[in-house]
Amino acid sequence: MTFTRVVVPVDFSEQSVAAVPVGQDLAIRGAARLQLLTISASNMVADSEAAIAALSKSTGQSTSWRVIPSDSDPEITLVLEILETGDNALWCLGSHGRTAFGELMFGSISADVVREVETRVVMVGPRACARPAAQVMLVPIGDTEVSAAILRSAVEVADTLNMSLRLVQVGHSAMPNDSDETSYIRHFAEQLDPPHNRDFDVLHGEPAAAIADYVKETPDVAMIAMATRGIPAGARLTMGSTALSVLRHAAVPVLMLHPSAVDRLAADAESTPSSR
Numbered sequence: 001m002t003f004t005r006v007v008v009p010v011d012f013s014e015q016s017v018a019a020v021p022v023g024q025d026l027a028i029r030g031a032a033r034l035q036l037l038t039i040s041a042s043n044m045v046a047d048s049e050a051a052i053a054a055l056s057k058s059t060g061q062s063t064s065w066r067v068i069p070s071d072s073d074p075e076i077t078l079v080l081e082i083l084e085t086g087d088n089a090l091w092c093l094g095s096h097g098r099t100a101f102g103e104l105m106f107g108s109i110s111a112d113v114v115r116e117v118e119t120r121v122v123m124v125g126p127r128a129c130a131r132p133a134a135q136v137m138l139v140p141i142g143d144t145e146v147s148a149a150i151l152r153s154a155v156e157v158a159d160t161l162n163m164s165l166r167l168v169q170v171g172h173s174a175m176p177n178d179s180d181e182t183s184y185i186r187h188f189a190e191q192l193d194p195p196h197n198r199d200f201d202v203l204h205g206e207p208a209a210a211i212a213d214y215v216k217e218t219p220d221v222a223m224i225a226m227a228t229r230g231i232p233a234g235a236r237l238t239m240g241s242t243a244l245s246v247l248r249h250a251a252v253p254v255l256m257l258h259p260s261a262v263d264r265l266a267a268d269a270e271s272t273p274s275s276r
Contacts, residue, residue: 002160005089007035009078012051018124019094022253024059025130026092026122029161035089036065037081039074082119090157092122095247120157122223123254125247134222136199137163137255140170140211141188142242150257151188154225155196157255163222165192167200168214170207208245216251225255 008023010016020036027034036056040048048067056065070077082091137158139150151167158165169185182202189197203210215221226243247254 003030003032003088003090005033005035005085006030006092007037007085007089008092008094009037009039010052010055010094011038011074012055013094015094015124015126017055017094018129019092020055020059022122022124022128022130023092024061024063025132026090026161027061028132029163030090032090034059034061034063036063037068038066039068039070039077042069042071045069082121087119090120090122092124092253094124095126120153120255120257123247123256125250125254127249127251128247128253129251131219131222131252134220134252135163136166136218136221137161137223137225138211138215138221139165139167139225140207140246141167141185142170142207150225150227151192153257154255155192157225158196161223165196165199166221168203168211169200170203170205170210208242208249211246212249212251221252223253223255224250225257227257 006023006027008016008019010020023034023036026032036052038048038052045067052065052067056063068077068081082089137154139154141151155165167185167189169182182200185200185202189200191197201214203214205213211224215224224246226246243254243256247256
């Protein structure tokens with residue numbers, strides 16, 4: 001699961017450009033190359049090259065850039081590009097984190113990418129920014145197999161980014177005592193190899209709000225890792241999406257992983273000798 005590039009797609013909107021500093025931070029942490037990418041209509045390639053070259057230069061580091069000429073839907077082009085790169089790139093996308101209603105009205109390329117591609121994607125929501133001094137990847141664990149399944153991949157990405165792991169359990173109500181309250185999350189922590197099994201906590205309240213508030217008040221958290229089922233916008237109008245809500249409100253980027261990608265990456269890890 002190591003990656004050699006951090007790729008930030010930009011369309012020069014405020015939100016896509018805001019993802020660039022996060023991509024820089026991830027590239028530094030992972031000792032990877034930073035690449036900016038844009039998709040341009042064929043008659044606008046020259047202008048796009050000038051704009052992305054200027055943005056690349058503004059990063060102040062050795063940042064490469066690429067323009068993909070395409071007169072088709074840029075969303076489809078981006079999805080295909082991500083699928084073709086495989087696992088040697090970590091994708092970092094700016095997102096408005098729109099509500100389900102907003103996505104139905106205005107669309108959301110970043111949300112569609114998460115639904116369509118089976119790879120790790122770091123999403124930078126409207127309130128997120130890089131925290132270069134922070135070293136913790138926060139992994140919320142619910143009572144579903146999906147949230148638990150992200151653990152192996154979270155550990156591997158955290159190792160690559162030189163982050164430590166902190167598991168958190170979020171519940172709507174308080175438990176009778178501290179021992180009972182932590183038993184569930186401790187169970188998941190004990191499945192991990194040291195030192196990743198040492199740090200866990202319990203939060204209370206509505207999950208998305210509790211996670212966002214915790215991150216806001218805890219400066220050592222650099223990233224949140226969550227699995228998402230990629231619920232389509234129409235379904236979310238009635239079902240809701242904790243991951244999308246966290247993305248919309250979180251002060252740090254969110255590593256999102258599709259459940260089928262979790263299974264695939266886990267299978268790859270089992271077939272590859274451990275680096276430890």
